[in-house]
Amino acid sequence: xxxxxHEAHPTSPGRRLPDTQRGMRRRNLARVMHTVNAEGPxxxxxxxxxxxxxxxxxxxxxxxxxRSGLLExxxxxxxxxxxxxxxxxxxxxxxxxxIGAEVGVDHLAVCAVDLRGEVRARAExxxxxxxxxxxxxxxxxxxxxxxxxxxxxxxxxWPAGLAVAVxxxxxxxxxxxxxxxxxxxxxxDLGALLPRELPLTVDNEANFGGLAxxxxxEATPRDFLHVSAEIGIGAAVVVDGRLLxxxxxxxxxxxxxxxxxxxxxxxCGGRGCLEQYAGEExxxxxxxxxxxxxxIGLLAKRAADGDxxxxxxxxGAGTAxxxxxxxxxxxxxxxxxxxxxxxxxxxxxLLPSLERELGRRAAGPACVVSVSRLGSEGPLLGAAxxxxxxxxxxxxxxxxxx
Amino acid sequence: xxxxxHEAHPTSPGRRLPDTQRGMRRRNLARVMHTVNAEGPxxxxxxxxxxxxxxxxxxxxxxxxxRSGLLExxxxxxxxxxxxxxxxxxxxxxxxxxIGAEVGVDHLAVCAVDLRGEVRARAExxxxxxxxxxxxxxxxxxxxxxxxxxxxxxxxxWPAGLAVAVxxxxxxxxxxxxxxxxxxxxxxDLGALLPRELPLTVDNEANFGGLAxxxxxEATPRDFLHVSAEIGIGAAVVVDGRLLxxxxxxxxxxxxxxxxxxxxxxxCGGRGCLEQYAGEExxxxxxxxxxxxxxIGLLAKRAADGDxxxxxxxxGAGTAxxxxxxxxxxxxxxxxxxxxxxxxxxxxxLLPSLERELGRRAAGPACVVSVSRLGSEGPLLGAAxxxxxxxxxxxxxxxxxx
Numbered sequence: 055x056x057x058x059x060h061e062a063h064p065t066s067p068g069r070r071l072p073d074t075q076r077g078m079r080r081r082n083l084a085r086v087m088h089t090v091n092a093e094g095p096x097x098x099x100x101x102x103x104x105x106x107x108x109x110x111x112x113x114x115x116x117x118x119x120x121r122s123g124l125l126e127x128x129x130x131x132x133x134x135x136x137x138x139x140x141x142x143x144x145x146x147x148x149x150x151x152x153i154g155a156e157v158g159v160d161h162l163a164v165c166a167v168d169l170r171g172e173v174r175a176r177a178e179x180x181x182x183x184x185x186x187x188x189x190x191x192x193x194x195x196x197x198x199x200x201x202x203x204x205x206x207x208x209x210x211x212w213p214a215g216l217a218v219a220v221x222x223x224x225x226x227x228x229x230x231x232x233x234x235x236x237x238x239x240x241x242x243d244l245g246a247l248l249p250r251e252l253p254l255t256v257d258n259e260a261n262f263g264g265l266a267x268x269x270x271x272e273a274t275p276r277d278f279l280h281v282s283a284e285i286g287i288g289a290a291v292v293v294d295g296r297l298l299x300x301x302x303x304x305x306x307x308x309x310x311x312x313x314x315x316x317x318x319x320x321x322c323g324g325r326g327c328l329e330q331y332a333g334e335e336x337x338x339x340x341x342x343x344x345x346x347x348x349x350i351g352l353l354a355k356r357a358a359d360g361d362x363x364x365x366x367x368x369x370g371a372g373t374a375x376x377x378x379x380x381x382x383x384x385x386x387x388x389x390x391x392x393x394x395x396x397x398x399x400x401x402x403x404l405l406p407s408l409e410r411e412l413g414r415r416a417a418g419p420a421c422v423v424s425v426s427r428l429g430s431e432g433p434l435l436g437a438a439x440x441x442x443x444x445x446x447x448x449x450x451x452x453x454x455x456x
Numbered sequence: 457x458x459x460x461x462h463e464a465h466p467t468s469p470g471r472r473l474p475d476t477q478r479g480m481r482r483r484n485l486a487r488v489m490h491t492v493n494a495e496g497p498x499x500x501x502x503x504x505x506x507x508x509x510x511x512x513x514x515x516x517x518x519x520x521x522x523r524s525g526l527l528e529x530x531x532x533x534x535x536x537x538x539x540x541x542x543x544x545x546x547x548x549x550x551x552x553x554x555i556g557a558e559v560g561v562d563h564l565a566v567c568a569v570d571l572r573g574e575v576r577a578r579a580e581x582x583x584x585x586x587x588x589x590x591x592x593x594x595x596x597x598x599x600x601x602x603x604x605x606x607x608x609x610x611x612x613x614w615p616a617g618l619a620v621a622v623x624x625x626x627x628x629x630x631x632x633x634x635x636x637x638x639x640x641x642x643x644x645d646l647g648a649l650l651p652r653e654l655p656l657t658v659d660n661e662a663n664f665g666g667l668a669x670x671x672x673x674e675a676t677p678r679d680f681l682h683v684s685a686e687i688g689i690g691a692a693v694v695v696d697g698r699l700l701x702x703x704x705x706x707x708x709x710x711x712x713x714x715x716x717x718x719x720x721x722x723x724c725g726g727r728g729c730l731e732q733y734a735g736e737e738x739x740x741x742x743x744x745x746x747x748x749x750x751x752i753g754l755l756a757k758r759a760a761d762g763d764x765x766x767x768x769x770x771x772g773a774g775t776a777x778x779x780x781x782x783x784x785x786x787x788x789x790x791x792x793x794x795x796x797x798x799x800x801x802x803x804x805x806l807l808p809s810l811e812r813e814l815g816r817r818a819a820g821p822a823c824v825v826s827v828s829r830l831g832s833e834g835p836l837l838g839a840a841x842x843x844x845x846x847x848x849x850x851x852x853x854x855x856x857x858x
Contacts, residue, residue, distance in 0.1 A: 277703045291787065293700055300789020301679045311783035312817060313717060324782065324817040380726065381713035381783050385693065387702020415714060415726040 079115075080450035082107065086115045087124060087145075087449045091169075095128055095142035116143060123149035123212075124169065124449050145169045148210035150445050150452055153203060153252065154438025155195055156219045156259065159184050159236045159285040160347050162191070164198040166206035166213070167438035169445060171270075175205035180347060185238050188231070192247035199249055214445050214452060216252040217437035218244060219259040221284055223304045228255045232304075235321045236285045255440060259433035260306050261297055263394050264290020266428050266436030268297075269443065275389040279382055281308060281375070282395030282432060285334045291386060309333060313377045331374030334396070340367035350396040350430075357403045368403035375404065376411025383412065383421045394426035395433070401425040481517075482852035484509065488517045489526060489547075489851045493571075497530055497544035518545060525551035525614075526571065526851050547571045552616035552847050552854055553608050555654065556840025557597055558661065559622045561586050561638045561687040562749050564593070566600040568608035568615070569840035571847060573672075577607035582749060587640050590633070594649035601651055616847050616854060618654040619839035620646060621661040623686055625706050630657045634706075637723045638687045657842060662708050663699055664838030665796050666692020668830050670699075671841050677791040681784055683710060683777070684797030684834060687736045693788060711735060715779045733776030736798070742769035752798040752832075759805045770805035777806065778813025785814065785823045796828035797835070803827040 085105045090096055093104065102112040119125040126149075128142040151166045151174060163178040177198045183191045195218075203213050222234025229245035244256050264280035267290075276295040282288055287309035291298040298305050309329040310322045317326020330336055338349055341356070341364040356364040379391055391412075393401050405423065413420040426432060445452050487507045492498055495506065504514040521527040528551075530544040553568045553576060565580040579600045585593045597620075605615050624636025631647035646658050666682035669692075678697040684690055689711035693700040700707050711731040712724045719728020732738055740751055743758070743766040758766040781793055793814075795803050807825065815822040828834060847854050 275703075289787070293695070298695055298700075298788070301677075301791040302789055305787065305789040307786035307789075310786045310818075312779055313714070315715060315779045377714055377717045378783070381780070382787055384709035384712045385691065385707060385784055385787065386700070387704055387707040387709075389703040416712075 080448060082111070083115055083119060083450045084446070084448055086112060086119060087446050090125060090143050091145050091446055095144045097142055101143065119449060122449070122452055124445070124452060147172070149212070150214035150442075151206050151211040152438040152441025152445070153199060153206075153213045153216045154219070154262075154434050154436070154441070155199060155216060156434040156437065157183065157191060157195060157221070157237070158259075159221060162195050162198055163434050164195070164202045165434055165438050166202050166211060167435070167442055168211055169442055171439070171442065173435075173438075174209055174211060175202045177201050177205075182347075183237055188239055188242040188244065189247055191237075192244060196247070196249055199252075203249075213252055215255065215441040216248065217255040217257065217262070217440045218248070219262040219433035219437045220244075220256060221259050221286055221288075223302075223307075224256050224258055226303050228257065231256065255437075257437070257440075258288060258303075258306070259284065259395075260288025260290050261299070262434075262436030262440065263288075263426075263428075263432035264292055264297060264306075264436070265440060266432040267392050267394060267426055268292055268295065269439050270428060270435060271392070271426065274392065277388050278390045278392055279379075279386060279388040280392045280394050280426070281379070281397060282393075282426075283309075283332075283334065283397045284395055284430070287329050287333055287375075289382070291388075293386075308378055308382060311378045311381060313374055328374055328378040332371035332378075337367050337371050340370055350399060354399050357400070365403055368400060369407045371400075372404035372407035373411050376408040377415070379408070379412055379421075379423075380415040383416050388421060391421055391423045392426050393423065394428060395430050398426045398429040482850060484513070485517055485521060485852045486848070486850060488514060488521060489848050492527060492545050493547050493848055497546045499544055503545065521851060524851070524854055526847070526854060549574070550612035551614070552844075553613040554840040554843025554847070555601060555605060555608075555615045555618045556664075556836050556838070556843070557601060557618060557620045558836040558839065559585065559593060559597060559620065559639070560661075561623060564597050564600055565836050566597070566604045567836055567840050568604050568613060569837070569844055570613055571844055573841070573844065575837075575840075576611055576613060577604045579603050579607075584749070585639055590641055590644040590646065591649055593639075594646060598649070598651055601654075605651075615654055617657065617843040618650065619657040619659065619664070619842045620650070621664040621835035621839045622646075622658060623661050623688055623690075625704075625709075626658050626660055628705050630659065633658065657839075659839070659842075660690060660705075660708070661686065661797075661835040662690025662692050663701070664836075664842065665690075665828075665830075665834035666694055666699060666708075666838070667842060668834040668838030669794050669796060669828055670694055670697065671845065672830060672837060673794070673828065676794065679790050680792045680794055681781075681788060681790040682794045682796050682828070683781070683799060684795075684828075685711075685734075685736065685799045686797055686832070689731050689735055689777075691784070693790075695788075710780055710784060713780045713783060715776055730776055730780040734773035734780075739769050739773050742772055752801060756801050759802070767805055770802060771809045773802075774806035774809035775813050778810040779817070781810070781814055781823075782817040785818050790823060793823055793825045794828050795825065796830060797832050800828045800831040 089101050089104050098112050098116055102109040124146055125143050126146045128144055147168050147170050151168050153166050155164045160182055161180045165173050166175040168174050220231055221236050223232045225232050231239050231242045245254055260282050263282040267274050267280050278292050280290040289306040289308035310327045312326045313328050314326035318330045320327040320330050491503050491506050500515050501511055504511040526548055527545050528548045530546055549570050549572050553570050555568050557566045562584055563582045567575050568577040570576050622633055623638050625634045627634050633641050633644045647656055662684050665684040669676050669682050680694050682692040691708040691710035712729045714728045715730050716728035720732045722729040722732050
């Protein structure tokens with residue numbers, strides 16, 4: 055994946071190392087960074103032995119990463135360790151931060167995540183966004199971004215980039231929303247409407263949700279199908295640890311897999327799409343509830359309280375999900391199907407019928423279905439972590455900017 | 457980008473030198489081989505300038521490839537060229553050959569393909585295989601393999617490996633057929649039943665059909681969905697030039713995507729699977745024809761002759777394919793859907809309803825549908841070429857064996 059910080063700037067002035075030397079230095083900075091991130095706190099000597107460079111070479115790299123605010127020294131290692139004491143290195147909690155944002159149909163959210171993966175600031179606003187133009191919604195989102203950025207800066211962080219999750223199809227330029235039917239947005243260039251001082255990546259919320267599961271999930275395998283819902287239903291197909299994006303970047307539209315070809319018309323132009331049976335509006339209708347804010351919370355509460363109409367509606371949605379997932383599992387053969395987003399909170403009432411359908415239909419042993427512990431925070435966290443991962447993957451780019 | 461000559465080995469150079477040297481030699485043999493294959497005939501000097509090695513280094517590599525029978529010299533270049541005449545190199549037409557085999561429900565076929573991609577020998581036998589055990593069928597297949605191998609050897613070739621396409625799910629060991637419902641085979645180890653002197657790869661026929669399209673198709677993109685049929689319906693998902701195999705190797709089971717959830721029971725245990733509407737048996741039934749040998753040919757002939765029952769049956773199959781493909785396209789967003797196998801021969805009567813369904817259902821502009829020119833030869837050619845590609849990708853392995 056090309057993250058916001060991945061562009062190479064081979065014409066940068068000043069010290070002009072030959073290309074191969076410069077490339078190798080950047081790769082080695084990344085190796086040091088990843089080693090400390092995965093194994094730290096570690097002394098310089100431990101880093102050197104871990105990646106097979108000399109201690110002197112590692113010290114030069116570490117000094118550069120400390121100067122850029124990407125690594126910190128914790129002071130001398132605790133006594134009791136064998137050998138000469140060294141200062142333990144850890145990933146900085148006061149360097150760059152990833153700013154993640156989410157445009158939901160009924161809410162906006164923004165957070166700042168530091169290099170250690172901690173959420174250091176967060177803001178949200180509830181209220182409908184459907185039918186409001188991108189300009190009005192993104193003006194509000196920009197205000198939240200500035201608020202969170204200011205809070206993060208107050209804690210000693212600086213924003214390394216902004217990633218925005220949207221419930222729609224995003225063009226390859228990673229800024230244009232081609233179509234977001236549940237917001238009624240078409241061909242909207244978000245880049246022009248967001249703070250320009252931050253490198254920007256816009257992506258589909260289901261993609262960021264799937265990436266969050268890959269990066270932050272417990273024991274998530276490298277081949278899985280992540281299914282999530284807010285108002286619509288989306289999926290992220292992860293194959294060998296990489297998100298499958300499709301030719302136009304539109305892969306994962308599970309909500310528009312037809313499950314009853316003569317079923318009701320869908321906003322996408324199709325008929326009998328999964329969303330017509332398991333999307334939020336369809337479930338609310340089947341449960342006899344009106345659309346409105348936090349309907350997912352209401353459905354979960356009513357189901358927990360034993361409301362039979364709600365339980366029947368969720369059973370029906372689980373069956374519909376099971377039919378669509380049978381097709382997806384037969385096509386993709388993932389190791390696990392992960393229910394994320396709003397589906398995670400409704401899983402107790404969706405899973406029995408979903409698993410029954412998958413079990414009786416799928417060729418071969420039924421695929422395992424698990425529930426994301428990230429739930430509806432997935433897309434927002436995935437967005438923020440995509441910026442953090444880009445920094446960890448190429449700390450040299452930040453070092454050159456800093 | 458890290459090229460084969462640009463790898464950094466910062467750790468203990470002394471200890472690892474033999475391995476890296478050997479690895480580099482093998483990689484350079486592959487580069488020479490691929491260059492001559494893609495650009496040849498070429499002189500040694502042209503190869504050297506193409507891959508950026510010295511002429512002396514290239515000559516050593518070329519000599520080894522000639523000794524192993526992988527390259528041939530055509531003699532001095534034709535006059536009229538500028539500069540000192542050199543002997544033009546070409547991929548050998550008398551070296552290793554890939555032996556491809558296909559176990560169909562109603563036929564067996566074997567062919568030998570040389571490194572230039574030419575089919576040099578071919579044999580087939582028609583007659584039903586369903587319900588006969590693997591031992592009886594593979595005894596016949598082995599006889600065909602020996603016949604084709606002998607013919608290829610008579611033409612100066614030697615078999616580098618055997619690849620077998622089967623209409624079923626194959627385990628990761630690439631020899632065990634886990635399930636082939638249309639043959640009624642389960643957990644059959646083909647390795648024990650085929651000539652042991654040849655390195656063996658068994659794979660699903662739809663996978664080999666998709667690979668054939670990737671390698672031999674005209675202007676086939678690197679992201680496509682290849683749909684093929686013999687008795688069953690299978691698909692190969694190719695993403696960025698690589699076949700998506702799934703966790704258990706079972707990806708691509710398009711025939712078992714449910715398109716009418718309350719439809720007829722399928723042999724897979726599901727209901728309303730695509731195969732129940734567009735599989736050969738379903739189409740014959742809808743057309744009022746009996747199952748039997750070469751029914752695809754009969755369907756095509758009747759349809760071409762204007763038989764309205766057959767045309768109606770194929771229209772229905774096209775509609776069913778369109779519904780299942782809508783789901784697949786929404787999930788995977790391929791650049792093209794390619795109809796291969798038996799579907800290619802029936803395309804004139806399937807395509808109108810298929811494309812109509814895809815066009816009115818798919819979110820976004822409808823995916824392009826094209827027809828494979830390989831048709832039902834795809835899986836057999838894909839199998840043979842998989843052996844050839846393995847030789848081209850690692851000629852050093854052959855050189856060491858030769």
